[in-house]
Amino acid sequence: xxxLSIGDVAERTGVAPSALRxxxxxxxxxxxxxxxAGHRRYRRATIRxxxxxxxxxxxxxxxxxxxxxxxxxxxxxxxxxxxxTRLSExxxxxxxxxxxxxxxxxxxxxGCIGCGCLSLKHCKLLNPHDEAAARGPGPxxxxxxx
Amino acid sequence: xxxLSIGDVAERTGVAPSALRxxxxxxxxxxxxxxxAGHRRYRRATIRxxxxxxxxxxxxxxxxxxxxxxxxxxxxxxxxxxxxTRLSExxxxxxxxxxxxxxxxxxxxxGCIGCGCLSLKHCKLLNPHDEAAARGPGPxxxxxxx
DNA sequence: TTAGAATATCAAGTTCACTTGAGGTCAAGA
DNA sequence: TCTTGACCTCAAGTGAACTTGATATTCTAA
Numbered sequence: 001x002x003x004l005s006i007g008d009v010a011e012r013t014g015v016a017p018s019a020l021r022x023x024x025x026x027x028x029x030x031x032x033x034x035x036x037a038g039h040r041r042y043r044r045a046t047i048r049x050x051x052x053x054x055x056x057x058x059x060x061x062x063x064x065x066x067x068x069x070x071x072x073x074x075x076x077x078x079x080x081x082x083x084x085t086r087l088s089e090x091x092x093x094x095x096x097x098x099x100x101x102x103x104x105x106x107x108x109x110x111g112c113i114g115c116g117c118l119s120l121k122h123c124k125l126l127n128p129h130d131e132a133a134a135r136g137p138g139p140x141x142x143x144x145x146x
Numbered sequence: 147x148x149x150l151s152i153g154d155v156a157e158r159t160g161v162a163p164s165a166l167r168x169x170x171x172x173x174x175x176x177x178x179x180x181x182x183a184g185h186r187r188y189r190r191a192t193i194r195x196x197x198x199x200x201x202x203x204x205x206x207x208x209x210x211x212x213x214x215x216x217x218x219x220x221x222x223x224x225x226x227x228x229x230x231t232r233l234s235e236x237x238x239x240x241x242x243x244x245x246x247x248x249x250x251x252x253x254x255x256x257g258c259i260g261c262g263c264l265s266l267k268h269c270k271l272l273n274p275h276d277e278a279a280a281r282g283p284g285p286x287x288x289x290x291x292x
Numbered sequence: 293t294t295a296g297a298a299t300a301t302c303a304a305g306t307t308c309a310c311t312t313g314a315g316g317t318c319a320a321g322a
Numbered sequence: 323t324c325t326t327g328a329c330c331t332c333a334a335g336t337g338a339a340c341t342t343g344a345t346a347t348t349c350t351a352a
Binding site: 005006007017021035037038039040 | 328329330331
């Protein structure tokens with residue numbers, strides 16, 4: 001049962017067969033071999049790989065970035081602890097940054113609502129001009145650290 | 147200086163004029179009036195509105211969802227505390243959910259690296275089958291609550 | 293006054309991440 | 323045997339979110 005068909009992988013990961021073929025085109029996953037009839041056969045580790053891709057997408061990474069990230073993982077053997085550590089360390093800053101951004105937004109929304117300042121001139125969430133303007137355009141106070 | 151040109155709004159928000167015209171087509175923002183020459187003139191509140199759109203996008207909302215969200219804001223007057231409270235309450239669950247998901251992912255990555263289980267069969271982050279399989283496909287342990 | 297920057301419209305093009313469609317092969321069950 | 327379903331390839335289509343290009347007008351500063 002080890003060699004998995006594209007349908008197996010699709011079912012296990014929730015990713016459509018067409019998407020799996022697309023990922024293969026993009027160099028994100030690879031088949032172990034083909035049957036005589038030309039059908040794809042994947043190794044079990046591919047399920048992990050595909051799950052990984054979906055999680056990375058949730059993080060906001062593009063497929064290209066994910067491919068780069070995955071390139072540090074071996075495709076011919078089961079990734080070991082060192083492999084995952086490398087990946088984890090690469091992700092950590094991004095993860096921390098995203099969490100911090102969302103928390104900042106949440107706290108600011110709460111704070112602003114609490115003090116009612118959103119209707120005033122001083123709200124730093126939705127009045128990115130003033131002091132913030134010097135640091136470039138956009139909603140700085142949310143997207144950046146203050 | 148109150149009536150702002152499209153260039154002013156672009157500069158203040160970091161959003162290209164073409165994108166602002168596009169947002170107008172999509173019903174996300176509106177002009178206050180046009181000059182005799184047909185040039186767009188925006189009210190100051192439009193900067194907040196556009197900043198809001200960008201922040202919402204960072205949250206993962208589509209322009210359509212954002213339009214719905216913004217429809218609760220008045221376009222003809224400066225939004226007041228009640229307006230923002232309504233919006234904040236609508237966002238809060240989504241915000242909390244996203245933060246929780248990212249924290250879950252971070253903690254799991256840390257935990258898995260710490261115990262080295264990512265190379266074993268028991269890692270719940272990258273082995274979404276087994277028990278998790280019953281709850282549908284995909285990397286459940288990260289995307290859902292456990 | 294005159295060059296250049298900014299604005300306008302409208303259609304078409306771009307990128308990303310896939311999906312759909314057309315046309316065909318192959319294995320298993322009624 | 324037949325038909326259903328899973329698989330194959332390759333090209334084209336999709337939707338979201340804009341951008342670019344063509345062409346024209348208008349504002350601004352030397």
